[in-house]
Amino acid sequence: xxxxxxxxxxxxxxxxxxxxxxxxxxxxxxxxxxxxxxxxxxxxxxxxxxxxxxxxxxx
Amino acid sequence: xxxxxxxxxxxxxxxxxxxxxxxxxxxxxxxxxxxxxxxxxxxxxxxxxxxxxxxxxxxxxxxxxxxxxxxxxxxxxxxxxxxxxxxxxxxxxxxxxxxxxxxxxxxxxxxxxxxxxxxxxxxxxxxxxxxxxxxxxxxxxxxxxxxxxxxxxxxxxxxxxxxxxxxxxxxxxxxxxxxxxxxxxxxxxxxxxxxxxxxxxxxxxxxxxxxxxxxxxxxxxxxxxxxxxxxxxxxxxxxxxxxxxxxxxxxxxxxxxxxxxxxxxxxxxxxxxxxxxxxxxxxxxxxxxxxxxxx
Numbered sequence: 431x432x433x434x435x436x437x438x439x440x441x442x443x444x445x446x447x448x449x450x451x452x453x454x455x456x457x458x459x460x461x462x463x464x465x466x467x468x469x470x471x472x473x474x475x476x477x478x479x480x481x482x483x484x485x486x487x488x489x
Numbered sequence: 490x491x492x493x494x495x496x497x498x499x500x501x502x503x504x505x506x507x508x509x510x511x512x513x514x515x516x517x518x519x520x521x522x523x524x525x526x527x528x529x530x531x532x533x534x535x536x537x538x539x540x541x542x543x544x545x546x547x548x549x550x551x552x553x554x555x556x557x558x559x560x561x562x563x564x565x566x567x568x569x570x571x572x573x574x575x576x577x578x579x580x581x582x583x584x585x586x587x588x589x590x591x592x593x594x595x596x597x598x599x600x601x602x603x604x605x606x607x608x609x610x611x612x613x614x615x616x617x618x619x620x621x622x623x624x625x626x627x628x629x630x631x632x633x634x635x636x637x638x639x640x641x642x643x644x645x646x647x648x649x650x651x652x653x654x655x656x657x658x659x660x661x662x663x664x665x666x667x668x669x670x671x672x673x674x675x676x677x678x679x680x681x682x683x684x685x686x687x688x689x690x691x692x693x694x695x696x697x698x699x700x701x702x703x704x705x706x707x708x709x710x711x712x713x714x715x716x717x718x719x720x721x722x723x724x725x726x727x728x729x730x731x732x733x734x735x736x737x738x739x740x741x742x743x744x745x746x747x748x749x750x751x752x753x754x755x756x757x758x759x760x761x762x763x764x765x766x767x768x769x770x771x772x773x774x775x776x777x778x779x780x781x782x783x784x
Contacts, residue, residue, distance in 0.1 A: 462674045469674075475728045476673030478660035484673045489727060 435485050436474050439465045442482040492544035495616035495624070502628040503536025503609030504529065509632060510601050528598070531567060535560060535602045539609030543617055560606060568599035583722060584715040584731055589705025593766045597639075604635045642770075644690065644710060645761030647697035652753050653687035653743060665689055667736045667743035677728050681747065684721050686756055688714075690742040695783045698740035699771035706769035707733040707742060710760055717759040719749025 437451040441461050446452050453468070455461035465476045465484045474486040511528055538560045545553035572595040579585050586594075608631045616624030644650065653664040657678055662669040664687030672678055690710075692698040700706060711731040722729035731746035748756060773779030 462676065465674050466676065469728070470725045473725050473727050475670075476677065477671040478673035479671075480659060489730075 433487060433489055435487050436472050437468055437486045439468065439476075439484040439486065440482060445481060445483050492547075492617065494621060495613040496540045496544055498616045498621055498624045499540025499609040499613030500533065500536045502612045502625065503539055503605045504533045506608045506628065506632050506635070507532025507536070507601065507605045510604070510635070531564070531602055532605050535564065535605040536609040539606035540613040542610050543614040547617065557606075560602075564599055564602040567602055568595040571595040571598045582712070583720055583724070584712050585708065586712045587705050587708030589703070589766050589768050590709040590712065592768060593709075593764070596767065600639065604639070608632060608635065641767070642765040643761060644701075644763045644765060647700060647765060648693055648742075649691040650757050650760050651689055651691070652757065653689040655682060655685045655687040655745060657682065662745070664734075664743040664745055667734050667741065669732060669734050669743065669745055672728060680721075680729070681745075684747045684751065685745055686748055686751060686753055688744045688746075688753075688756060688760055690744065690760065692740050692742075694774065695779065696772050696774050699773050700765060700769050701742050702735060702740065703766070703769035703771070706766050707744070709766055709769075710742075710744060710763045711746065713763040714744065714746055714756055714759045715748070718746070718752065718756050721747035721749055 435450055437453060438446045439453045439455060439461050440446050441455050441457060443452070443454045453464050455464055461482075461484060465486065468474070468486050469476050472486060472488065474488045476484050476486055478484055507529060511525060511532075538557060541553060542557060545551075572591055575586065575591040575594060576588070579591070608628055611631050612624045612628045615627045653667070656663050657672075660671045660673060660678070662672050662678075662681065667689070672681065690701060692701050711733060715731050720729070720731060729747045731744065733742055733744045735742055744760065746756065774783060
């Protein structure tokens with residue numbers, strides 16, 4: 431199985447960049463909500479980098 | 490000499506043996522009526538091939554014997570058939586079996602046909618030389634040994650299985666002290682905490698440690714466990730997939746699963762009864778180097 435990062439969901443936009451889709455949330459609650467939606471849509475798993483950034487990865 | 494009785498006895502008892510072996514294992518996969526018919530028919534063909542071998546030899550009909558070699562080709566196809574069938578339905582399983590387990594199951598199906606040939610051969614041989622009573626007795630003994638020898642080990646025989654505590658440190662998921670993965674979103678973590686069950690599998694020796702390290706073996710355990718206690722997930726919730734991780738220091742295996750039935754006793758039992766895969770079985774202690782390294 432190929433693992434890949436599908437998107438990042440962040441409340442700190444300055445911490446993320448590069449070639450993946452980036453979703454910017456206003457606060458933690460919105461971030462959780464967007465992350466859950468995207469996880470369901472893409473069948474991916476949300477991982478918390480503990481710096482205000484979530485990444486969505488396919489396993 | 491009358492060959493009808495030995496041949497008929499061989500075919501009948503061989504087919505019966507296939508039927509008994511078909512039922513003896515609930516794990517392989519649900520033997521739907523059509524699957525059962527397929528395997529009984531192949532068992533019948535195998536039994537017929539085995540049953541005519543001895544009478545053919547007695548008649549010095551060596552051409553008939555060579556047909557046994559055809560059987561080998563025929564039954565290799567059984568393995569291929571099972572492999573492709575299980576592989577093709579693999580992607581619709583919520584918790585896949587994994588290629589190693591499929592290979593193991595396919596091999597068992599193939600081997601059982603050879604067992605049927607051997608049993609039919611023994612029965613017809615003994616019946617031809619003595620009488621049908623001895624033939625029946627031989628078939629019972631042969632079936633007993635076939636079942637005993639082919640049983641293989643289960644995880645419960647090579648490892649101690651006990652409950653482990655599911656906990657989080659921030660987003661990091663642990664069972665006891667074995668790290669599993671990083672899980673985002675508070676909701677997911679709460680679900681895992683409230684529904685998840687953790688199991689620790691402690692290998693009894695170095696052989697078991699090497700066997701349990703095989704990821705195919707661990708996938709088989711996850712599949713068996715979730716098949717029996719259910720799994721709280723759907724295709725779009727990858728985070729609730731049962732996973733196993735290895736403690737690199739001790740070789741212990743941790744398994745986390747979100748069952749439908751939150752019953753730790755049943756889960757431990759399901760893990761214990763998972764077959765040890767032939768392809769995963771490792772025996773480092775059999776070699777001098779392996780023994781030397783273990784102390």
